[in-house]
Amino acid sequence: MTRRDPLHARAVVGPRGSMTVPGMGGASRILLPVLGVLVSVFLWWLATVVFSIENFLLPGPQDVLQAYLGQQDYLLEQAWVTLLETIEGFVISIVVGIPIALLIVSSQVLERMIYPLLLAVNAIPKIALAPLLVVWLDFGMTSKVVMVFLVCFFPIVISTATGMKSTPAELVELMRSLNCTRTQEFAKLRLQYAMPQIFTGLKVAVSLAVIGAVIGEFVGAKAGLGFVIVQSGASVDTALAFAAIGLLAVMSIGLFYLLVALERWLLPWAREER
Amino acid sequence: MIEVSGLGHTFRTQTGTTQALRGVNLSVHPGEFVTLIGRSGCGKSTLLRAIAGLVTPTEGRITVGGKPVTGPRRDVSVMFQQSALLPWRSVLANVLLPVEILGLERARYNVRARRLLNLVGLDGFEDRLPKELSGGMKQRVALCRSLVQDPAVLLMDEPFSALDALTRTEMSGLVQRIQMELDTTILFVTHSIEEAVLLSDRVAVLGPRPATVTEVVTVDLPRPRSLGHGSHTVDVARISSRLHDLLDPEWVGR
Ligand SMILES: Nc1ncnc2c1ncn2[C@@H]1O[C@H](COP(=O)(O)OP(=O)(O)O)[C@@H](O)[C@H]1O
Ligand SMILES: [Mg+2]
Numbered sequence: 001m002t003r004r005d006p007l008h009a010r011a012v013v014g015p016r017g018s019m020t021v022p023g024m025g026g027a028s029r030i031l032l033p034v035l036g037v038l039v040s041v042f043l044w045w046l047a048t049v050v051f052s053i054e055n056f057l058l059p060g061p062q063d064v065l066q067a068y069l070g071q072q073d074y075l076l077e078q079a080w081v082t083l084l085e086t087i088e089g090f091v092i093s094i095v096v097g098i099p100i101a102l103l104i105v106s107s108q109v110l111e112r113m114i115y116p117l118l119l120a121v122n123a124i125p126k127i128a129l130a131p132l133l134v135v136w137l138d139f140g141m142t143s144k145v146v147m148v149f150l151v152c153f154f155p156i157v158i159s160t161a162t163g164m165k166s167t168p169a170e171l172v173e174l175m176r177s178l179n180c181t182r183t184q185e186f187a188k189l190r191l192q193y194a195m196p197q198i199f200t201g202l203k204v205a206v207s208l209a210v211i212g213a214v215i216g217e218f219v220g221a222k223a224g225l226g227f228v229i230v231q232s233g234a235s236v237d238t239a240l241a242f243a244a245i246g247l248l249a250v251m252s253i254g255l256f257y258l259l260v261a262l263e264r265w266l267l268p269w270a271r272e273e274r
Numbered sequence: 275m276i277e278v279s280g281l282g283h284t285f286r287t288q289t290g291t292t293q294a295l296r297g298v299n300l301s302v303h304p305g306e307f308v309t310l311i312g313r314s315g316c317g318k319s320t321l322l323r324a325i326a327g328l329v330t331p332t333e334g335r336i337t338v339g340g341k342p343v344t345g346p347r348r349d350v351s352v353m354f355q356q357s358a359l360l361p362w363r364s365v366l367a368n369v370l371l372p373v374e375i376l377g378l379e380r381a382r383y384n385v386r387a388r389r390l391l392n393l394v395g396l397d398g399f400e401d402r403l404p405k406e407l408s409g410g411m412k413q414r415v416a417l418c419r420s421l422v423q424d425p426a427v428l429l430m431d432e433p434f435s436a437l438d439a440l441t442r443t444e445m446s447g448l449v450q451r452i453q454m455e456l457d458t459t460i461l462f463v464t465h466s467i468e469e470a471v472l473l474s475d476r477v478a479v480l481g482p483r484p485a486t487v488t489e490v491v492t493v494d495l496p497r498p499r500s501l502g503h504g505s506h507t508v509d510v511a512r513i514s515s516r517l518h519d520l521l522d523p524e525w526v527g528r
Pocket of ligand 1: 287292294316319
């Protein structure tokens, strides 16, 4: 595809109808998103200047940066709290969710018992539980971890169970023809087959996890980025709130791409060849 | 080696019952290559799966090597229409799957797996993933996998019917060579008359559902056989047309 012939050096319509520029390849993957961010920040700055918007309504990028640099240590400390809550809740949902999915798939009786219950619990708007969690578990981290667990748990169970159930019949039959045990069927086949779908569930869950932690902190906390946002709202320090929101975004994106990298590393067989 | 007597099977599902097999009698001698041929849906797979111990028949008796079949066994292996390779395992790891599941000695069978891959012309592909292979190559890996545990009986259910015509011919040649080399007893299901004549010692023709063996045709042609060239083209044509008649009785005399 990398033709050097200048006659061919024009834009080509890519496989999904998108325009790709020959010869830009890898660089454009990083360059274009960065360019996108820079342009948006510039437009943001332009808007605050041109419409001379009040600082407490919409601070400019320079104000936010200033607010961040002014309280960097404090903000990072709070970010660390939120990150810990997020990761703890997320890991607990994996540790609890995957075995429950295994139970659901391995037995129809258990599926009929557990599944409706799961659906019912999932139907509750989790935000409604946040104040109760504070009442039960106090203002500390535990109530946030539980909140994160509640939002993450369901997508993980569902993706794991669906993945294991979608194992092709011919693969199951092959394992059976070797007289495999139930444990072997799950460990060597179903769980492995489900891995790409489990990762899809994890990626959904991790974004929800950050939201869960922040909601928990909104309702009642002594630390964390959600707490910072509530505080700065009270003192009309909008720039500080923006800095906290920015950190949350970075955290969320970072965790997401960490999972993407883990998936690429662990599941080379599931990677689509381009 | 394989004895099937009075075998019958009826599927019961929510939507009703289907009698797939009735009064099937069949015996396959050690080292023999027997083909089951019949129209699609007549019950060939059901018969094969019953012999494999994957389906418990509702009537009749099956023994393999003198022992009654009560479930899947180590000395009976199956190869299906789909290659059924585990996509996360390399070619070699796929071939070694039975060794792992059956708890056999790894080091010894490792050598055997590599030798089998060599035999089917896949040396150098041991570490590839299934997604890097063509359909024919995948089926060759599946063949190695079904032979790795050194089964006494190999059951093959239309193993080449998903392949293109040229690859099929190539695979038939390969199976002939493997059988001459390993003398495994093979029961082969197909709906291709060509494949049946090319590969078998005997061809068992199954009638319409509920299937029973209507006729057994002996193919006494010298090996290795081929369809195009060779001196026995006339014999191949004679046996092929006989099978045609048996499979489509209404056509005769039309
Ligand atoms: N698991 C099953 N449940 C119900 N009916 C089945 C099942 N498997 C096969 N059958 C029925 O049994 C008959 C024979 O099927 P099969 O042995 O697969 O035929 P063949 O392999 O000759 O094409 C068909 O009519 C099919 O619909
Ligand atoms: Mg079939």
